[in-house]
Amino acid sequence: MSDHNIKCEDRNSIVINFSEIYKLINRINKKFEKLQRRIIQKENLTTAQYSILQQLWKNDSVQFKTLADACCCSQSTITGIVDTMEKKDIVVRKMNPEDRRSVLVILTDKGKKLEKETPNINTILDDCCSGFEPNDIEDLTKLLKKLDSSFKVTESDSC
The missing domain is CATH 1.10.10.10 (Winged helix-like DNA-binding domain superfamily/Winged helix DNA-binding domain)
Structure with a gap:
């Protein structure tokens, strides 16, 4: 489906879904960085x-x-x-x-x-x-x- 065929309410749904995806990716990234920092801090x-x-x-x-x-x-x-x-x-x-x-x-x-x-x-x-x-x-x-x-x-x- 091309962008031109998406109805307005479908676009809003897509934006909401991408917003949730972004939040999840961001949260996972923060957890990963925290874990990584804990592992590497011993080596300064x-x-x-x-x-x-x-x-x-x-x-x-x-x-x-x-x-x-x-x-x-x-x-x-x-x-x-x-x-x-x-x-x-x-x-x-x-x-x-x-x-x-x-x-x-x-x-x-x-x-x-x-x-x-x-x-x-x-x-x-x-x-x-x-x-x-x-x-x-x-x-x-x-x-x-x-x-x-x-x-x-x-x-x-x-x-």
């Missing part, structure tokens, strides 16, 4: 630093742009976070040998060691989601990605 890390580490634990070196996209923030924000992580000797910056215009963020030995010392948040999340069937999580992920994509389109539209 922020949630932003932990998010960067999660990306670097998958690949030892990552471009700033890739980190910014993965962490849903600007490259300048990533720069500030990486500055702090460099001071803690968790990461270093190196010129990208494949593209001299870009800089890579690379894990140090201390950063690699943190992966072993920090409880795996995914294991804890698995426990939280133990009541779900795998296909439930897959379906939810597909729906949330679809919702996310629709907002990207809306952002570029002029009202």
Whole structure:
């Protein structure tokens, strides 16, 4: 059904449903962040630093742009976070040998060691989601990605 065929009362219902969905996503996000903070505070890390580490634990070196996209923030924000992580000797910056215009963020030995010392948040999340069937999580992920994509389109539209 296209937007043009939706009746006014249907649009109001959709807005109310999206409002409820937003509240639920926001509440889940706050609970997740609280859990994440509790886990990483022992290592004196922020949630932003932990998010960067999660990306670097998958690949030892990552471009700033890739980190910014993965962490849903600007490259300048990533720069500030990486500055702090460099001071803690968790990461270093190196010129990208494949593209001299870009800089890579690379894990140090201390950063690699943190992966072993920090409880795996995914294991804890698995426990939280133990009541779900795998296909439930897959379906939810597909729906949330679809919702996310629709907002990207809306952002570029002029009202």
